[in-house]
Amino acid sequence: MSKFSAEVLELLPQKPPFLFVDKVIERGEGVITTSLTLTGEEDFFMGHFPGNPIMPGVLLQEASFQSGALLMASLSGKGLGVVTKVSNAKFKNFVKPGDELIMQVSLVDQVSNAYYMKAKSTVNGKVVMAIEFSCALIEE
Template sequence: MSAPKSGSNAWGSRVDSVQEILNILPHRYPFLLVDRIVEVVPGERLVAIKNVTFNEPFFIGHFPGHPVMPGVLILEAMAQAGALLAGKTDPESVCSRLVYFMTIDNVRFRKPVIPGDQLRLELTLMKRRRDIWRFAGRAFVDGQLVTEAELMAMTRDRDGDAVTPATEGAS
């Protein structure tokens, strides 16, 4: 058995991908909705995976006896994949900042996503102008399109203008 290539490890790129996700996104369990990056072309596109398991907390009430992943969480998974594409495209300005989604347009939910499905998230960078990013997102299960949308986001400093419960509404 040969030694891993420089910059990799015994598990290959899968573990590296998990750490990359955690380095770029501020989200953590139970709201981290991207499990793995499988392909990235900085400035163009990113493909990521979300493994949908019966243990997801949202299945408890959506819907009892007939679990379906809420569409808004499919969109959130797309948004997180878009933030990853932004981070891989411009790590200097994105990774030290937060990516806030501003709009989601032209949403189409085509099929339900259920426990056991593997959601393949494909994000394409449509346009970037300074701190504003526009993405086309598509989500697939078993090669079938389940959701599509266009998303717009902006990057902002992590420290600036943060709203916390202690300062919210204070004057």
């Protein structure tokens, strides 16, 4: 049985092993909260870093981008979200095996097919990353 919810598998074009959202926790007006539970068996932990494994920052960003894609899917219905800009990324704590990463992504603005978002990721209530990014919705 997959650890990924049917909704995530259906709505995101990414698939394991490049899927960094397990489930949608909550949806609101222009906001989505998702989670990823890290087992420690993920391949990236083997090399980043042996003896002191932490989730790479670029994958923390990807988890937020995928959460943003789920938000875009709930707002637009279809299409492929492509990241066009990343800014103000701040890394504040580490994400380790066994952690549950919670991502909250908010829509700041939408102009035509451009979505401007901000995200905050936490573990045990502590912020591990904050980022702003934009995506273009490409018709498939």
